[in-house]
Amino acid sequence: DQQVKQNSPSLSVQEGRISILNCDYTNSMFDYFLWYKKYPAEGPTFLISISSIKDKNEDGRFTVFLNKSAKHLSLHIVPSQPGDSAVYFCAASGHGGSQGNLIFGKGTKLSVKP
């Protein structure tokens, strides 16, 4: 059974608008969450992270929100740009991130249209 779920395989957004990518998890032991972005033929690139002691982390156009009671996190990109078009993976780890056992979701393909 999937512990990290990204239920939307794809998302299309107009340039300049907000992109919201969602992620749900089932394991309450997860305490560190990351978003990675992946272009074709490249490895995942780290985007932003959040630990379970926070409910929001912001970095430029990217903000991650964590709702622990709902076991839900989301990535907001605003304003969206065509260069943001990529597959976005949500990942989670438990036990303080030790041993680096990241569990990935299946990814959401974001398309930002000019």
Add this chain to the structure above:
Amino acid sequence: DTEVTQTPKHLVMGMTNKKSLKCEQHMGHRAMYWYKQKAKKPPELMFVYSYEKLSINESVPSRFSPECPNSSLLNLHLHALQPEDSALYLCASSQEGSFETQHFGDGTRLSIL
């Protein structure tokens, strides 16, 4: 440009061949990882090395044999692979400790004939 370098980028091999995938990082990271990613699936952890010692083996078949010769290098030796082993193999590295962020290479696309 990625700070984790993987070679080769593509590899085609027969089921009886022996080959190795290589990964290198010079960020001073002390943890290194191998992941396998099949098409339209998320990356799945295979092995974790911490301070050059194998710390996690996610029940990977013995036809995959990892090796960490030093803190900058991570190899994955392949022998007698099956067609279902065809996938993208990703290497990653991170600082040791909690709340670490893993940095990924671009992967090796492996095809087994």
